[in-house]
Amino acid sequence: MANRKITVDHLCRVEGHGGVTVELKDGKVDKVQMDIYEAMRYFEHFLKRVPYDQTASIACRICAICSAVHNIVSNQATEDAFGVKCSDQTNLLRRLYVAGGNIESHALHVYLLALPDLMEPRYHSALHMAQDLPEVAKIALDIKKCGNEIQDIVGGREIHACNTKLGGFGRIPKKDELKYLRDRLEKTLENAAATVPIVKGLDVPAYLKSENTYVGLVPYGDKFGYMGDKIAVSDGTVVDVHDYLNVTNEYVVPYSHAKFSAWKDKPFMVGAIARVHLFFDKLHPTAKAVAADIGYKPPIHNSLFNSVAQVLELVDAIADSIDVIDAVLAEYDGSPKDPVVKPKAGKGTAGIEAPRGTLYHSYEYDADGNCIGADIITPTCQNYGNMEKDIREMVENNPGFSDEDIHFHSEIIVRAYDPCISCSVHVINLDKQ
Amino acid sequence: MAKPSIGVYGLTGCAGCQLNIINCEDELLDIAAAVDIKSFIMAQTGNVECEIDIAFVEGAVSNEKQKKQLLDIRERAGLLVAIGTCASWGGVEAMINDVPREVAKKDVYGDTMKDNPFYDCFNPMPLKDVVKVDFQIVGCPIERPQFIQAVASLLNGNLPLLPTYALCTECKFKENECLLIEQDKFCLGPVTKAGCGARCPSNNIPCEGCRGPVFEANYASEVEIMLEKGYTKEYIAQQMSTFAGTVSAEDLGARKLVKTDIP
Numbered sequence: 001m002a003n004r005k006i007t008v009d010h011l012c013r014v015e016g017h018g019g020v021t022v023e024l025k026d027g028k029v030d031k032v033q034m035d036i037y038e039a040m041r042y043f044e045h046f047l048k049r050v051p052y053d054q055t056a057s058i059a060c061r062i063c064a065i066c067s068a069v070h071n072i073v074s075n076q077a078t079e080d081a082f083g084v085k086c087s088d089q090t091n092l093l094r095r096l097y098v099a100g101g102n103i104e105s106h107a108l109h110v111y112l113l114a115l116p117d118l119m120e121p122r123y124h125s126a127l128h129m130a131q132d133l134p135e136v137a138k139i140a141l142d143i144k145k146c147g148n149e150i151q152d153i154v155g156g157r158e159i160h161a162c163n164t165k166l167g168g169f170g171r172i173p174k175k176d177e178l179k180y181l182r183d184r185l186e187k188t189l190e191n192a193a194a195t196v197p198i199v200k201g202l203d204v205p206a207y208l209k210s211e212n213t214y215v216g217l218v219p220y221g222d223k224f225g226y227m228g229d230k231i232a233v234s235d236g237t238v239v240d241v242h243d244y245l246n247v248t249n250e251y252v253v254p255y256s257h258a259k260f261s262a263w264k265d266k267p268f269m270v271g272a273i274a275r276v277h278l279f280f281d282k283l284h285p286t287a288k289a290v291a292a293d294i295g296y297k298p299p300i301h302n303s304l305f306n307s308v309a310q311v312l313e314l315v316d317a318i319a320d321s322i323d324v325i326d327a328v329l330a331e332y333d334g335s336p337k338d339p340v341v342k343p344k345a346g347k348g349t350a351g352i353e354a355p356r357g358t359l360y361h362s363y364e365y366d367a368d369g370n371c372i373g374a375d376i377i378t379p380t381c382q383n384y385g386n387m388e389k390d391i392r393e394m395v396e397n398n399p400g401f402s403d404e405d406i407h408f409h410s411e412i413i414v415r416a417y418d419p420c421i422s423c424s425v426h427v428i429n430l431d432k433q
Numbered sequence: 434m435a436k437p438s439i440g441v442y443g444l445t446g447c448a449g450c451q452l453n454i455i456n457c458e459d460e461l462l463d464i465a466a467a468v469d470i471k472s473f474i475m476a477q478t479g480n481v482e483c484e485i486d487i488a489f490v491e492g493a494v495s496n497e498k499q500k501k502q503l504l505d506i507r508e509r510a511g512l513l514v515a516i517g518t519c520a521s522w523g524g525v526e527a528m529i530n531d532v533p534r535e536v537a538k539k540d541v542y543g544d545t546m547k548d549n550p551f552y553d554c555f556n557p558m559p560l561k562d563v564v565k566v567d568f569q570i571v572g573c574p575i576e577r578p579q580f581i582q583a584v585a586s587l588l589n590g591n592l593p594l595l596p597t598y599a600l601c602t603e604c605k606f607k608e609n610e611c612l613l614i615e616q617d618k619f620c621l622g623p624v625t626k627a628g629c630g631a632r633c634p635s636n637n638i639p640c641e642g643c644r645g646p647v648f649e650a651n652y653a654s655e656v657e658i659m660l661e662k663g664y665t666k667e668y669i670a671q672q673m674s675t676f677a678g679t680v681s682a683e684d685l686g687a688r689k690l691v692k693t694d695i696p
Contacts, residue, residue: 012478015448039445039495040554042537045529049671057641058675061525064449064574108455112476125477127465137462145458156636158456159449159574160643163636170636411478422447 003030006406011414013113013125015065016421020410021255022395032392034384034414036256038421044374052078052343052369053166059361059376063422064159065108066354066378068101068151069226070361071161073352076227077361078166081348082369084339089328090168093154096324097164098226098352099317100150103188104158105355106272106314107147109418111140111195114307117412118202136198139191143314146188150321153177168338175332182325189286189318192311199311200294205409207397208302208390213263214274215247215382217351217358224275224282224316226353232278233263241351244360248377258421260384261377267385270357271417272309273300287316303390304416310355343369354379356418380419387414437486437588440472442506444492444499445526445557449574450517451475451491457577464584486511487587493519493526493557500563507564512587515560516580518573522645522677523559525573530556530679559678568592573643573676576629596627599647600640604631612639617662619672624650645677 008020017038023031046058056074060067072094079086086094116123123129130137148158153173156163163170173181214234219225231239231247239247250259261268276283277298283291291297291312296305349362357379364373390413395406443451455476457464472480488510494500507513515521523530529537534554560566570579570593579595586593596603600622604611612634613620621642622634633640646652652673659669674680 010474012474012480013476015452015475017443037498039499039557040538041445041495041526041557042529042534043525045532045537046525049528050675051668051671054641054675058525061447061449061573064447064452067447067449104456112455116478124479125473127462127470127477130462130465134462141458141461144456148456148458156638157632159453162633162638162641165638170633170638 004403006403006410008407008410011411011419011421013116014415014419014421015063016419018414018419018421020391020414022391022406022410024395027399029392029395032388032395033253033255034387036258036384036421038257040257043376047363047371047374050371052082052365052371053341055363055371055374056164056166057160057162059374060160062376062378063420065105066101066356066359066420067160068098068155069352069354069359071155071164072098073350073359073361075164075166076350076352077348077363078365079341079348080350081346081363081365082166082341082344084167084341086167086339087333087336089172089331089333089336090338092324092328093169093173094164095225095227096150096321096328097154097161099321099324100147100154102147102226102317102355103314103321104144104147104151105418106310106317107140107144109355110199110307110310110314111136111143114415114418115140115198115202117415118204118307120203136195139194143188143191143195146184146318149184150181153181166341168336172334172336174334175329178325178329182322185318185322185325189315189322192315192318193290195311196290196293199308202308204302204304204308205412206302207394208304208413209397210301210389210393212273212301212303212386213266213268214277215263215268215270215358216275216278217241217353219279219282219353222282223320224279224284224287224313225320228351228353231351231358233268234274234278241360242349244349244351244362244377248360248382250377250381256384258381258384261382262385267389268382269303269386269417270379270382271306272313272355273303273306274357275353276309276312283312284316284319286319287312290315303386304413306416306418310418343367347373354420356380356420357382378420380417380421383417383419387417387419436467436469438469438471438484439487439489440482440485440506440510441470441475442472442488442490442502443475444490444503444520445495446492446517446519446524448475448491450520450572453574453577454489454580457581460581464581467588468584482509484509488513489516490514490560491516491520493523493559494563495526495557496554503560503563512567513560513564514583514587515566515569516575518571518643518645518676519557520560521569521571523557524676526557527559527678528674528676570595571626571644572629579628597648598627599623599650600625600627600629600631600634600644603627603629604634607631607635609634612637613658619659619664619668621655621672624652624655624673641675642673643676
């Protein structure tokens with residue numbers, strides 16, 4: 001049999017610049033590689049120059065789609081270094097802000113980036129889809145807009161927050177603004193429910209059958225959520241977030257500007273499908289009802305279902321945000337006394353669940369609060385190994401696939417992970433040995 | 434008449450300006466109906482790289498491949514619009530332009546990638562250092578209303594009119610208390626281009642200059658005020674380098690007057 005080489009030069013409908021190469025030798029898969037050629041930006045140098053009160057504002061520029069979580073986890077890592085404890089109201093507002101980012105990002109990915117692949121007929125983009133299905137496009141954009149409105153009102157801007165700071169917020173949203181968001185969320189919950197029949201009818205390919213290893217942060221408390229200080233692996237292991245390097249185990253490959261990760265020498269997966277797998281029981285009752293309606297029940301190991309898991313998370317985030325706003329309004333404090341932030345020498349680490357998986361920030365400061373070291377590990381980096389595994393499996397399980405089929409399905413697989421390539425190539429490593 | 438054709442491209446950056454185009458939720462479908470989007474890799478498949486009326490380019494130029502791509506876009510585009518602070522000024526990645534990229538590379542990837550040409554890059558530069566730029570929409574990220582306004586103007590054959598004054602003007606309109614004069618905070622409002630509605634100062638957070646310098650920014654006066662308030666030259670230089678390219682403490686004076694021919 002002839003040798004074949006299939007190359008996806010530029011992955012479309014994903015954030016950032018990357019491609020895929022698949023090589024077959026004598027009909028067998030010889031090589032699969034994620035070619036990540038997003039230009040390097042070397043954030044470690046920026047961060048090593050900045051004072052502690054600016055780390056978050058600069059670190060969030062790593063990525064636009066995940067800006068909210070970069071911002072919050074960066075502040076939390078610095079707070080960890082300085083021993084700063086935030087008020088309950090701050091924690092609730094951060095939860096709301098992160099949910100806003102998640103609603104925006106999931107709506108963008110599910111409805112505008114992934115859906116056009118899984119519809120019959122397939123579309124080049126949501127804008128092309130909108131010509132046939134204007135109502136779907138309008139609902140999708142309105143859900144996305146709600147997420148942006150939360151980020152705008154709570155974070156100060158839809159991308160790259162300018163109202164967040166160490167220990168709290170520059171300005172507490174007014175009661176009227178929170179009530180406005182609550183009304184918007186009620187409407188958005190209806191909109192999200194209206195998309196469930198479409199999600200139910202999606203044509204998700206079934207060729208990915210091997211078992212995934214899932215990793216995610218254990219959410220604080222009884223509710224599903226995106227913040228926690230313990231890392232859970234689906235094999236039962238639990239690791240303290242300060243020991244995140246024991247989970248991520250990064251390594252460098254010659255064809256990618258991003259680093260790869262492995263758990264016990266094997267690839268693993270982070271993101272919505274991992275979180276829903278690990279913490280399904282904690283989902284909001286409204287999201288559980290949608291899961292029952294769709295027929296989504298973990299364990300699910302077909303990575304392509306990540307987009308469906310995102311729909312469950314989308315519903316959870318909308319419903320939970322309504323509860324969060326009620327909790328803030330119940331004990332509203334418009335001009336809180338934020339904790340005093342006093343720099344001291346030392347290290348701080350925090351993890352957060354970005355829309356596309358677990359994100360870690362770790363910093364080292366000198367006694368004056370100047371950043372002297374930074375390490376940031378993004379979810380997309382952790383997922384690259386698993387993407388390669390899935391593409392290999394897709395080719396192996398479909399011996400009849402033409403080059404065009406392999407090209408098309410490679411894109412579908414990568415896109416299902418909701419990758420954020422800018423994030424993955426920020427690259428920071430700071431250990432100053 | 435055929436619809437004007439456009440392309441949206443991303444070089445080195447966070448994709449936030451492209452995302453803010455997609456974030457025009459209320460207008461996106463109308464924009465898509467008014468123009469023919471030939472290429473927008475972040476948003477669609479089936480892209481065609483042909484002659485276009487308007488190219489919107491995000492991000493700084495930081496390697497040979499991008500330089501070639503930008504020259505090609507310039508060749509094919511009637512108008513080339515830089516979107517965002519990276520494309521207009523270099524952005525955060527230009528903050529370390531006083532450090533050779535080889536040093537940064539070794540620090541991040543170790544020695545393993547030393548001779549791998551795939552890892553070659555140079556100091557990030559704004560588009561205007563490589564090609565002629567017809568118009569700039571600044572911001573980190575760009576403000577959606579300004580993008581929509583720009584598209585509307587361009588579709589009608591005009592160059593858009595965006596604010597050319599300093600951020601302080603907008604801050605005064607909002608009747609905010611001055612963070613610089615009243616609270617001694619390090620605020621870059623006086624030297625930064627307006628257009629965001631003074632977002633940060635309206636949240637009691639000083640302006641960090643993410644929109645880049647305003648035309649004829651009076652850096653000398655800003656530096657003098659900051660020195661009087663007790664900030665060190667190093668600190669001032671670091672703050673001013675965050676978005677608009679590296680400036681050293683010794684070179685602060687060189688930032689006295691920032692001029693650009695690009696509207």
